[in-house]
Amino acid sequence: MAEIDPIIHAPARLRIMSALVALQPRIQLDFRTLGNTLNLTDGNLGAHLQTLEEAGYIKVDKSFVDRKPRTHLSATTRGRARFEDHVAALREICRV
């Protein structure tokens, strides 16, 4: 039976995971675009990303473009599996 994931369940982290899982596997999304899309401040977004990264749900990739730092994010295989499990649990609750 699918279970609610307490890490993903927090509203901001649910939205972050929804955004990253909506992309195809191995596609990475720019930090700024994610923040603007979800209306999250850099600090708030950064804190939630750290939690998700520590859980192994997302991968954070830092690089330099035109000598400026850019951060790209993607959902890991584990993160996608846990997210799908979480969604299945939500659907089960709706059906009950």
Place this chain on the structure above:
Amino acid sequence: MMLCHAEYSMTTNPISPISREEARSALEEIDRVGIQVRRSIAAGSMASMLMLWGAIWIVGFSAEQFIARAYRLWLVLDLVGLAVTFLLVSRRSPIKGPSYGRIWISWLALFGYAAFWCWLLVPQGMTHGPEWTAYGPVLERKMAVLWVTVCMFAYVVMGLWLDRFLSWLGAIITVATLVAFQFAPGYFYLWIGIGGGGALVASGAFIWRYWR
């Protein structure tokens, strides 16, 4: 007491700390964010590209309406368009990954396919003389229809992945092009230039304004 219990079991799963309403709104939020992020990505580079290629269509097709043998101008416009597109995508794109490279390859494959059919359909050596005077203009218009519909087919397919808006845009421009080819041959290029190119520019502006 019985009423309270019935009310509780209607809205809450007994083994879950989340109510049915919370679960439903979470699922709605997941769908909404998915659409929102795909739109943001599209707006990142696609809005500029639509406006760029819309402007190129306006210049190129309008020139074709008034200038004979405007294909030389098309070569320049296409090269400039590809170079600017490459710059826009590499600098502005909010995403990176292997699939992104595949989008480029898909576009190149599509252009190669259209170029192959142009080469196959245009009779070799028929660029002058009475035969060209009789059939050349119709053939040129057919080639223009081929290029426009091939590009718009790509928009329809992209729309299936990104947003139906692009599919509708591709379908409407395709139909408008075929209508112009059939019923307004005298103003065909101007129709595609102003109508099709204008639609691309307007769509780019719309995406830029509302999807970011």
